[in-house]
Amino acid sequence: MKLITAIIKPFKLEEVKDALAAVGVEGMTVTEVKGFGRQKGHTEIYRGSEYTVDFLPKVKLEIAVTDELSGKAIDAIVVAAKTGKIGDGKIFLTPLEEVVRIRTDEHGEVAI
Amino acid sequence: MLSKIHFPRSLLPMLGGLAALSTSVLAADTPATPSTEESLAALKAYITNGDPGAALAGVAGPGHNAWMMVCTALVLFMTLPGLALFYGGLVRSKNVLSVLAQCLGIAGLVTLLWWAFGYSFVFGKSFSESGSFLGHFFGGTEFLFLKGVGAAPNTDYAFWVSHSVFAMYQMMFAIITPALIVGAIAERMKFSAILAFVTLWMIFIYFPLAHMVWGVTGSMNGVWNAAASVRAIDFAGGTVVHMSSGWSALILCLILGPRIGFMKEKMAPHSMVLCMVGTGILWVGWYGFNAGSALAADGVAANAFMTTTIAAAVGAFVWPMLEWMTRGHPSILGFCSGAVGGLVVITPAAGFVGVSGAVLIGVLAGTVPYFACTKLKGWLKYDDALDTFGVHAVGGTMGALVTGFLATADVNANLTGVYAAKNGLAGLVTHGGLWFEQLKAMGLTVAMSVIGTIAIAYLIKATIGLRAAPDVERQGLDLSEHGEEGYIY
Numbered sequence: 001m002k003l004i005t006a007i008i009k010p011f012k013l014e015e016v017k018d019a020l021a022a023v024g025v026e027g028m029t030v031t032e033v034k035g036f037g038r039q040k041g042h043t044e045i046y047r048g049s050e051y052t053v054d055f056l057p058k059v060k061l062e063i064a065v066t067d068e069l070s071g072k073a074i075d076a077i078v079v080a081a082k083t084g085k086i087g088d089g090k091i092f093l094t095p096l097e098e099v100v101r102i103r104t105d106e107h108g109e110v111a112i
Numbered sequence: 113m114l115s116k117i118h119f120p121r122s123l124l125p126m127l128g129g130l131a132a133l134s135t136s137v138l139a140a141d142t143p144a145t146p147s148t149e150e151s152l153a154a155l156k157a158y159i160t161n162g163d164p165g166a167a168l169a170g171v172a173g174p175g176h177n178a179w180m181m182v183c184t185a186l187v188l189f190m191t192l193p194g195l196a197l198f199y200g201g202l203v204r205s206k207n208v209l210s211v212l213a214q215c216l217g218i219a220g221l222v223t224l225l226w227w228a229f230g231y232s233f234v235f236g237k238s239f240s241e242s243g244s245f246l247g248h249f250f251g252g253t254e255f256l257f258l259k260g261v262g263a264a265p266n267t268d269y270a271f272w273v274s275h276s277v278f279a280m281y282q283m284m285f286a287i288i289t290p291a292l293i294v295g296a297i298a299e300r301m302k303f304s305a306i307l308a309f310v311t312l313w314m315i316f317i318y319f320p321l322a323h324m325v326w327g328v329t330g331s332m333n334g335v336w337n338a339a340a341s342v343r344a345i346d347f348a349g350g351t352v353v354h355m356s357s358g359w360s361a362l363i364l365c366l367i368l369g370p371r372i373g374f375m376k377e378k379m380a381p382h383s384m385v386l387c388m389v390g391t392g393i394l395w396v397g398w399y400g401f402n403a404g405s406a407l408a409a410d411g412v413a414a415n416a417f418m419t420t421t422i423a424a425a426v427g428a429f430v431w432p433m434l435e436w437m438t439r440g441h442p443s444i445l446g447f448c449s450g451a452v453g454g455l456v457v458i459t460p461a462a463g464f465v466g467v468s469g470a471v472l473i474g475v476l477a478g479t480v481p482y483f484a485c486t487k488l489k490g491w492l493k494y495d496d497a498l499d500t501f502g503v504h505a506v507g508g509t510m511g512a513l514v515t516g517f518l519a520t521a522d523v524n525a526n527l528t529g530v531y532a533a534k535n536g537l538a539g540l541v542t543h544g545g546l547w548f549e550q551l552k553a554m555g556l557t558v559a560m561s562v563i564g565t566i567a568i569a570y571l572i573k574a575t576i577g578l579r580a581a582p583d584v585e586r587q588g589l590d591l592s593e594h595g596e597e598g599y600i601y
Contacts, residue, residue, distance in 0.1 A: 044380060045439055047449060047485045047499055047502075048486040048490055048499075048502075049379065049380070051379075051380050053378075
């Protein structure tokens, strides 16, 4: 089992969600985060005070998938989230040791 | 049984006879009924805001009284929640409640002071009448605890407005003036220190200053005091409200010191939405502040209504246009600051200048405070958190001086009225030179504000302390000082 963590631009969330549903991913957790990579921030000026804002709003998705589905899921995210401009985001793949469905106490792949 | 009550028709003439009998008995103790001419003259005086004479003495005029009650509510609205939101939106979210608490706390505190002795010390006259030395600074003791302040007008100030309404109207000015100061010291001053500071500041700075400029025996009341030594004019509070609070704010924020992380950490406004809502409320409320200072629903009020509108709108336009030209975009804070700036600068002038003067004032208000807020603060590096000095002190000072050049009797005949003729103001308005009297009043205002604030601030610093503890400041004043969070998601 794998855990896919994807950081994407906020307005791409709906597109990515639909693309993942199309390849068979049925659930995800979404968090609003701030971050930056090579995309620069912006400057805000309030009367006499100037602030450089480095952190930009992003959305983080966490998806648990079976090993077989992980490749297709990642491809789906890349296609849906890409704009071609700096700041499109990144995807991290990590091994997932255990998954448990709380309602039924199922363990392993059946719980995904 | 609550069914029909039969009222015998024979009872009516009996009651009529009784009534006639009782009035004729009473008539022996009451003064003679006014003649038709006297009554008509009194009604005419109601419409023209003149002296009613004996015929309608002691009676408030419904229109003027209603207007002033509305204005009183409007000026309170400027503080609660106008200023509260304007300032509240500009601080970080962890301090939003502290701003609201300061506005609310000051409202209650000043009300108590005003009732107990504030109103009397500002608008009384017993000290002058008894020749007391205190008469140079304060009014008198005749209205302590608002004794005798009732429905009948106090004709020293207004012919047709209930004394009670006048006292409440002026109280709203007394409330908002110290509330302006909190803008400069936001996010780091202890609540207890603020209340202590405001108490002493009101007694030693606001009450004497308001008395001198607006009290009927005030030494700087050019329009209404025939014996005024400084023939200055201030329609709604350029000196009394904006200069006093603005210059005091500067001194207090210097003595208090900057916020932790000033010029290093981000301290951007947490809600420009709240700030703008506050601005709109301030603008609308300001009609009560400026037009209401005519103390009547008359032509002077109408003029003040117009000049206030024009100056605010022009200021609200010029400031962001300047931003657009110099920094690339017009900001919401620019619009809001320009509007407030225009309103501040027109405050001393509203009922004394015409519409062209108002346009000029709007342009000045959009430019001079703009540079004070953006350049001066950067050069001198003082932490006037919400630009109370930059807008109110600079704007009020400029407004008070400009009034000296633009005031005209065409707009306000009182400038060449009976009292103004006696003390020389009339001549200054007609032939020039008023600006110099304005400078005297402005100088005294700055001196009182600066010296008074230095003394009061250091006194509090040495006793209960001014600043919140560093970890309290870091966490945010809301939680530590008020035990509440502004936003719980």
